[in-house]
Structure formats: C-alpha cells, structure tokens
Amino acid sequence: MVMKKCNTNPFIKYIRVFLSLVVIGLGVYYKNWLGVIGVFTLISAFTGSCPLTINLNRKSPYS
Numbered sequence: 001m002v003m004k005k006c007n008t009n010p011f012i013k014y015i016r017v018f019l020s021l022v023v024i025g026l027g028v029y030y031k032n033w034l035g036v037i038g039v040f041t042l043i044s045a046f047t048g049s050c051p052l053t054i055n056l057n058r059k060s061p062y063s
Contacts (some may be wrong), residue, residue: 001002013048014043016041016044017042017045018044019038020038020039020041020042020045021038021042022037022038023037023038023041024038024039025038029057031062044058
C-alpha cells in the first residue's frame with residue numbers, strides 16, 4: 001500500500017469537511033444525486049490528498 005503525501009492545508013481540511021456535509025445534507029433534503037459529490041470531497045478531506053491538485057501539477061507548501 002502506497003501512502004500518499006498530504007497536499008492540502010490543514011485549515012482547508014475543516015472547511016472541506018463542513019462544506020461536504022452541507023452538500024450531502026442538501027442532496028438528501030432535495031433528493032438529488034448531486035449530494036454524492038459531497039462524499040468524494042469528504043473522502044478527500046479525510047485522506048488529506050486532493051486528486052485535482054495532483055492532476056493539475058499544482059504545488060502547495062504542504063506537498
């Protein structure tokens with residue numbers, strides 16, 4: 001198993017968790033499948049690795 005390096009700001013992690021829970025909640029409330037997006041961002045927040053940042057070759061001070 002390969003451990004990925006954390007490439008996100010620790011403060012942004014908390015914001016990402018909060019917004020993910022809001023998106024999931026709105027998806028459930030409105031019975032919309034777009035709430036699934038919140039699940040992916042929640043996983044990204046808990047792992048500390050953002051695939052979009054890696055794929056765009058963006059540098060962050062945490063990578």
